[in-house]
Amino acid sequence: MEKASIPVRIFRFYWEGFRSMTIGKTLWLIILIKLFIMFFVLKVFFFPNYLGRFDEPSEKQDYVSEELIRRATDN
Amino acid sequence: MIETIDSSLIDWSRAQFALTAIYHWLFVPITLGLGIVQAVMETIYYKTGDVFWKKTAQFWMKLFGINFAIGVATGLILEFEFGTNWSNYSWFVGDIFGAPLAIEGIVAFFMEATFIAVMFFGWNKVSKGFHLTSTWLTIVGATISAFWILVANAWMQYPAGMQFNPDTVRNEMASFWSVALSPVALNKFLHTVFSGWIIGSAFVVGIASWYLLKKREQRFALASVKVGAIFGALACILSIVTGDGSAHQVAQKQPMKLAAMEGLYEGSNGAGLVGVGVLNPAKKAYDDGKEAFLCKIEIPLMLSFFAERDLDAYVPGITNIIEGGYTQKDGSTALSAAEKMARGKLAIQALADYREAAKAKNDSLTQQARAALDANFNYFGYGYVNNPSDLIPPVSLTFYAFRLMVIFGGLLLLLFLVAAYLSYRNRFEGKRWLQWSCLISIFAAIAAGQAGWVVAEVGRQPWAIQDILPVSAAISNLSTASVQVTFFIFLALFTILLIAELKIMLNAIKKGPEINPSTLQQLNN
Numbered sequence: 001m002e003k004a005s006i007p008v009r010i011f012r013f014y015w016e017g018f019r020s021m022t023i024g025k026t027l028w029l030i031i032l033i034k035l036f037i038m039f040f041v042l043k044v045f046f047f048p049n050y051l052g053r054f055d056e057p058s059e060k061q062d063y064v065s066e067e068l069i070r071r072a073t074d075n
Numbered sequence: 076m077i078e079t080i081d082s083s084l085i086d087w088s089r090a091q092f093a094l095t096a097i098y099h100w101l102f103v104p105i106t107l108g109l110g111i112v113q114a115v116m117e118t119i120y121y122k123t124g125d126v127f128w129k130k131t132a133q134f135w136m137k138l139f140g141i142n143f144a145i146g147v148a149t150g151l152i153l154e155f156e157f158g159t160n161w162s163n164y165s166w167f168v169g170d171i172f173g174a175p176l177a178i179e180g181i182v183a184f185f186m187e188a189t190f191i192a193v194m195f196f197g198w199n200k201v202s203k204g205f206h207l208t209s210t211w212l213t214i215v216g217a218t219i220s221a222f223w224i225l226v227a228n229a230w231m232q233y234p235a236g237m238q239f240n241p242d243t244v245r246n247e248m249a250s251f252w253s254v255a256l257s258p259v260a261l262n263k264f265l266h267t268v269f270s271g272w273i274i275g276s277a278f279v280v281g282i283a284s285w286y287l288l289k290k291r292e293q294r295f296a297l298a299s300v301k302v303g304a305i306f307g308a309l310a311c312i313l314s315i316v317t318g319d320g321s322a323h324q325v326a327q328k329q330p331m332k333l334a335a336m337e338g339l340y341e342g343s344n345g346a347g348l349v350g351v352g353v354l355n356p357a358k359k360a361y362d363d364g365k366e367a368f369l370c371k372i373e374i375p376l377m378l379s380f381f382a383e384r385d386l387d388a389y390v391p392g393i394t395n396i397i398e399g400g401y402t403q404k405d406g407s408t409a410l411s412a413a414e415k416m417a418r419g420k421l422a423i424q425a426l427a428d429y430r431e432a433a434k435a436k437n438d439s440l441t442q443q444a445r446a447a448l449d450a451n452f453n454y455f456g457y458g459y460v461n462n463p464s465d466l467i468p469p470v471s472l473t474f475y476a477f478r479l480m481v482i483f484g485g486l487l488l489l490l491f492l493v494a495a496y497l498s499y500r501n502r503f504e505g506k507r508w509l510q511w512s513c514l515i516s517i518f519a520a521i522a523a524g525q526a527g528w529v530v531a532e533v534g535r536q537p538w539a540i541q542d543i544l545p546v547s548a549a550i551s552n553l554s555t556a557s558v559q560v561t562f563f564i565f566l567a568l569f570t571i572l573l574i575a576e577l578k579i580m581l582n583a584i585k586k587g588p589e590i591n592p593s594t595l596q597q598l599n600n
Contacts, residue, residue: 017196023137023583024195027144030575035148037568038155046561047155050162050551057243064166065244065430071548072423072458 085546087558088160091565093532095152097525098569102146102576104524107221107268108275108310109139110214114207115302121207127595131295132210133198134588135279140195141583145576150224152565160558164539164549169245171237171254172227179223187216221271222264229260231540232531233328239452241429241445259324263531266317269310270524273487276307277513277520280494282584284513287504295588300503300513304495311488318484319381325534326382326390329541331466332534334393335473337378340367342392342401347373348381351478354471360464361393393470397463412463419458422451456543468536476529483523490516 004012021028054060113135120128154176157165165172193201193209201209230236236253237246248254283299286292325333333339338354339346340361352371359365379388383404391409395401399411410418425447432440460466490512497503503510535541539549 013196013200014192016200017192020196023579024140024144026579027141030572031144031147034572038148038151042152042561042564043155046557046564047159049158050160050553051158051166060166061242061244064163065241065426067163067552068167068244068548069423069427072420 081555082547084553084555084558085550087555087562088156088550088553089546091160091558091562092153092156094562094565094569095149095156096528096532098565098573099146099149099153100525100528101521101573102142102149103221104271104274104521105142105278106139106146106217106275107214107271108273108306109135109142109278110217110275111272112275112279112303112306113139114210114214115306116299117207117210119302121203127294127298127590129198130588130590130595131298134295134590135299136194136210137583138278138282138580141576141580143191145572145579149569149572160551160553161539161549162551164544167245167544167549168230168540169240169243170248171230171234171246174248174251175223175226175230175255179220182219187213187220190216218268221268225264225267226255226257226260228531229257229263230254231538232263232535233257233259233324234540234543239448239455241426241448242433244426258320259328262317262320262324266314266321267527269314269317270527272310273307273314273484274517274520274524276303276310276491277487277516279303280307280491281514281517284510285584286587288507288510288514292587292590293504294592295590297498297504300494300498304491304498307491308488308495311484311491314484315488318481322381323384329535330391331393331396332468332473332530333382334391334396335468335470335534336477336530338367338371338470338474339378339390339392340394342390342395344379344389345376345387346378346382346390347375348377349474350374352474354474356471361397361467393467397466412457412460412466415454415457416460416463418451418454419456419460421458422448422455423458425451453542456538456540456545456548459545459548460537465537468534473530473534476526476533480523480526480530483519483526487516487520487523 018024018028051060051063054063113132116128116132116135120126120132157172190209190212193206194213197206197209234246235257236248236250238249239245240247254260280300280303283296283303286296287300322333322336325336334342337346337349338352349368350372352373353369355366355369357365358367376386378390380386382388382390388404389401391401396409397412399409399414401409403409425444429441429444429448432444457466490509494503494509494513497506497509537545537547539546
């Protein structure tokens, strides 16, 4: 029988590995739920990039410099 | 209208970050320590061909996998928090912080992720040698991953290798190697990884002891105790050596943290190290004249030795650091907090002048302001400090956390040495008190690791970046309520994850390695 190509062998390696998992299936489910919550709930709704509202780097640096200067003078 | 920063916003943001870091650090050290233990066991299998060691390594690998799966990516939430809650900080640190984290993400994580697949799926599919190499490379990847994270953290404790650019308001990397190989980074990396090894060892020895208490899996349990206890004792010794190095670095770079760790208000030559002591709760201010301790037992001269490698060296206390005027190791006179605050305000004013002059395209004023900024930048953060006492970290928390770490670390070393000795003399099996101690030591090791981080992070308050940026300037101008909401969301999420981990882990432990002697005999033949 002809030996399969390397990409096919790698695919089979992973495929068979995932298929034969027992406890690993539960763990993968937990990982996927966790990643979904992190990236599609927390990141989107609770952790936006605070400086992301500025389009240009120059606007960000202006904002941060103003904040840094103002907080010192407010003290 | 621009609102001023509320101190409760700082407290809640810090609490949220601490909560995330504490949960993250429950999983990481077990990965670092257990990974080495299982790799050692697989190496014994590779050398001897005894299938017992393969089964033993496979069982610990299963627990490693559970811990890895639950813990993976919890650290990413810290990066979310940088972007949302600590946006001034994130912008200000620029590529200094980004570069190590990017390397961590690209190189180390992918290395870890690639070889972990071979480690779990590759039994009987790849050669024994390739499988063993993959197991070792998985843990090497995890350790390299930890290195880059700790490089980023060490830079916050000891900012080096950067140049502040007032045009971009960012610190730019001037020397990659000064950042990556700073003495603080190297000590921190080694000390933290060795503490992870201790926790991993305590985990192995503790669970193996549970089997012995239950009179189950005795050959497996005794073999695991032998490997775990020797590795744990070695890790404790290495941790003591690197802990000494870390304390020495703290003395050089963060003298206020060292003074808080020791509850030292008045410095002296030939200062003693407080072995155990009870702080005086009535002492509320550095200059209130009250005694710092209700009682203490000191080891004479040792603080001077650990701090400066000289039994008679001068170690400044909190009052001395605030008031300045003492002679430093390089012969210069230490500035007082008031002088540093004045220079910090000059630096911030120079930044304002620079940006104003640059907008007006006034080159000579720009150059003048730049020169003033450069001359005072090392004190930039002091410009945000109102009161010298704000420079003092929480002394009691730092003091007691340090002692908890050291005392638990010492007890763990003793426990590992006794467990290793008795297991090699075949006398461990009958010592139920020792087995119980080993089981409890899992919690002691985790507590010691967490206490170490409390010392490192609480002890350096009020700084986000030592001397350069306090937390009050680093924080985003969010509403406190929004941070409170995300704090409780994290609390719920992480608690659910922890319960899931414990449930799956305990089920796997209850099931056991299922090593059947007759099957082993057949496989070995």
